[in-house]
Amino acid sequence: MRMEKKEKSILDYETVSLDLEHHALVIIDQTQLPGKIEMLSLTDIKDIWEAIRLLKVRGAPAIGVAAAAGIYLAAEKIHTEDTQVFYSEFQQAKKYLATSRPTAVNLFWALDRMENVVRTHLTESVAKIQSLLQKEAVRIHDEDIEVCRKIGEYALELVKPGDGLLTHCNAGQLATVKYGTATAPMYLGMERGYDFHIFTDETRPLLQGARLTASELHAAGMDVTLICDNMSASVMKKGLVQAVFVGCDRVAANGDTANKIGTSVVACVAKQYGVPLYVCAPTSTIDMTLETGEEIPIEERDPEEITEMWYQARMAPESVKVYNPCFDVTDHDLITAIITEKGIARPPYRQAFEKMLQVTP
Known part of the structure; x- marks a missing residue:
């Protein structure tokens, strides 16, 4: 044979x-x-x-x-x-x-x-x-x-088998060495038979949610559904999502969090429909030197990522103005909790971080 x-x-x-x-x-x-x-x-x-x-x-x-x-x-x-x-x-x-x-x-x-x-x-x-x-x-x-494994263990405490989860961009294995941050509870949950249903935003303009997150979760055998960025409100309103897990690139001392552009929109929608939003953040991403998210530098990238990158032909008028920030800042009051490898931080975040990191105020 x-x-x-x-x-x-x-x-x-x-x-x-x-x-x-x-x-x-x-x-x-x-x-x-x-x-x-x-x-x-x-x-x-x-x-x-x-x-x-x-x-x-x-x-x-x-x-x-x-x-x-x-x-x-x-x-x-x-x-x-x-x-x-x-x-x-x-x-x-x-x-x-x-x-x-x-x-x-x-x-x-x-x-x-x-x-x-x-x-x-x-x-x-x-x-x-x-x-x-x-x-x-x-x-x-x-x-x-x-x-990442520890983040996943703490995150699993916040959900139950059969829940619908939503994530934005790629905070998966492809953003780490293994497990990912926002996807760590998904991988661990799969190992333990939690049967999550996962919605992943496509995440314009670089499409990391479609190209990367959907690809890796599908390859792992998870029940994953790809949606456009502007569909998150629809699935939350229908009650299909019980928790949102996102990653981050930097966390300010007050809990404001910089993550892939569009995360703040998801956070606003989640708050509107009473869905908890959890930021999965290694303590290495917490920057106690920055008081608020207003101090986080936001990278701006080439206009072609919006107008040309994923199209056979240009999809916008020549010479049109383009604004292409790579990240946005989600205000701390939109975040239910920040999950780290050292535990779950809840508001007020500064005090939680100081205790977690053993930082003297």
């Missing part, structure tokens, strides 16, 4: 990983999904910068993991025995990578964490520092899996 060879899905690959044998950052090129699965092996810091900037790797946690691996690979190529010279060149590489995306705080968190390894071991040899950087990059990768 001949066995049919099972075709691999995106879930059979790690979204982002460090290939120590070949000294490379390996990622799924998410700009090619869902049409084809293309793995990129990146060794040069310029290629890693471009991969982050052009959304070949995306999602706050995955960006952080990629940045850690990228700065390690850059440090590995610094050839000097002088630790001060090494540190200076390391800082230049760090500054360069930090310019790739402005909003996702995990990028800066990971780079700062890697720099701390260098700064606290300047009395060691350069070779020793490089070895420690490698271990830290691997640790950041491995920790991401555990963080």
Whole structure:
């Protein structure tokens, strides 16, 4: 009897990983999904910068993991025995990578964490520092899996079997190493027979909900329905959604949250129909240096993403004005709770974060 060879899905690959044998950052090129699965092996810091900037790797946690691996690979190529010279060149590489995306705080968190390894071991040899950087990059990768799993465990406490769930954009496995943040309860729920029905917004203009979230949840065998962004009110009004789970790229001290554009619209609709909205956020995305969401930098991207990217022919008049912010800020009073790997934070968020992070007011 001949066995049919099972075709691999995106879930059979790690979204982002460090290939120590070949000294490379390996990622799924998410700009090619869902049409084809293309793995990129990146060794040069310029290629890693471009991969982050052009959304070949995306999602706050995955960006952080990629940045850690990228700065390690850059440090590995610094050839000097002088630790001060090494540190200076390391800082230049760090500054360069930090310019790739402005909003996702995990990028800066990971780079700062890697720099701390260098700064606290300047009395060691350069070779020793490089070895420690490698271990830290691997640790950041491995920790991401555990963080997402814990977020999923806490999130499952807030729902029940058979619930309808809605998510926006992609805060799934493709935005992390495994499980995702907003999708972590969905993956864990599937393992435990919760039989969720999931609605995923297509998420214009980059269509991450359609291309990525729908693809990975469908590949996992979940009951998932793709809807246009402007259909969320319809499914909530009909009572088909019992909870909304979204990810985030940065959380201010008061609980205001920056996430993919359109999240604030979903939050307003959820509040109108009495549906709880939960933000799934690793503590690494909480930025206590920012008082409110008004201080979060919002990335603006190319007009062509709206007018041309997904069309055979241009779908807007030539020279028409285009406004294309990549994120919006959801006010804290629209958020039911913020789920982290350390527990569930509820309003008032500043006090909850200070206790959770053991920060002195």
